[in-house]
Amino acid sequence: MGNLIDIIKSDVRYEDSLKACMNCGICTAICPAAEFYDYDPRRICDTVQRGDEEQVEKLLRSDTIWYCGQCMSCKPRCPRGNIPGAVINILRKVSQDMGYYKESHMGRQQVDLMAGIGDNILNIGYCVHPDVVFPEKHPEQGPVWEWYVKNIKAVNRRNGFP
Numbered sequence: 660m661g662n663l664i665d666i667i668k669s670d671v672r673y674e675d676s677l678k679a680c681m682n683c684g685i686c687t688a689i690c691p692a693a694e695f696y697d698y699d700p701r702r703i704c705d706t707v708q709r710g711d712e713e714q715v716e717k718l719l720r721s722d723t724i725w726y727c728g729q730c731m732s733c734k735p736r737c738p739r740g741n742i743p744g745a746v747i748n749i750l751r752k753v754s755q756d757m758g759y760y761k762e763s764h765m766g767r768q769q770v771d772l773m774a775g776i777g778d779n780i781l782n783i784g785y786c787v788h789p790d791v792v793f794p795e796k797h798p799e800q801g802p803v804w805e806w807y808v809k810n811i812k813a814v815n816r817r818n819g820f821p
């Protein structure tokens with residue numbers, strides 16, 4: 660601990676992302692994630708701006724930074740030209756680099772998802788493709804999908820595919 664703020668500020672995106680937050684809360688007011696989660700981009704910008712290492716580390720270890728949907732609705736609304744969504748992106752990177760994300764359920768979930776998407780793009784050229792949506796990794800797809808994957812060859816034959 661001790662230089663998290665320096666690491667965050669050394670990110671090439673930082674200069675354009677957080678200039679001087681005046682805590683107006685407009686970003687939080689329009690943020691769709693703030694509507695559904697205990698999540699407040701204003702508070703995140705304030706924490707980073709204040710530079711309290713202990714609070715920043717707490718943030719990097721928490722679920723909070725993973726609630727952002729990266730919609731960037733906050734970008735054009737900020738009267739100070741800040742980009743809270745980009746600040747959060749920097750925090751996510753540092754959280755991954757430091758290994759802190761492992762302490763967050765949401766962090767583990769999203770890092771795993773992004774790694775899977777990256778592998779898919781490299782291996783098959785798509786972010787997501789039915790061939791790699793395995794039921795054991797995607798239980799949310801439900802029993803119909805599980806049945807389909809087990810019987811895909813028979814289904815294809817019946818539909819005239821090789």
Ligand code: SF4
Pocket residue numbers: 679680681682683684685686687700701704736737738739740741742743
């Ligand atoms: S809208 Fe901009 S100035 Fe206002 S709280 Fe959010 S980041 Fe800070």
Ligand code: SF4
Pocket residue numbers: 686689690691692693700726727728729730731732733734743744745747
């Ligand atoms: S980018 Fe993140 S913080 Fe900004 S409005 Fe969208 S969900 Fe909220």
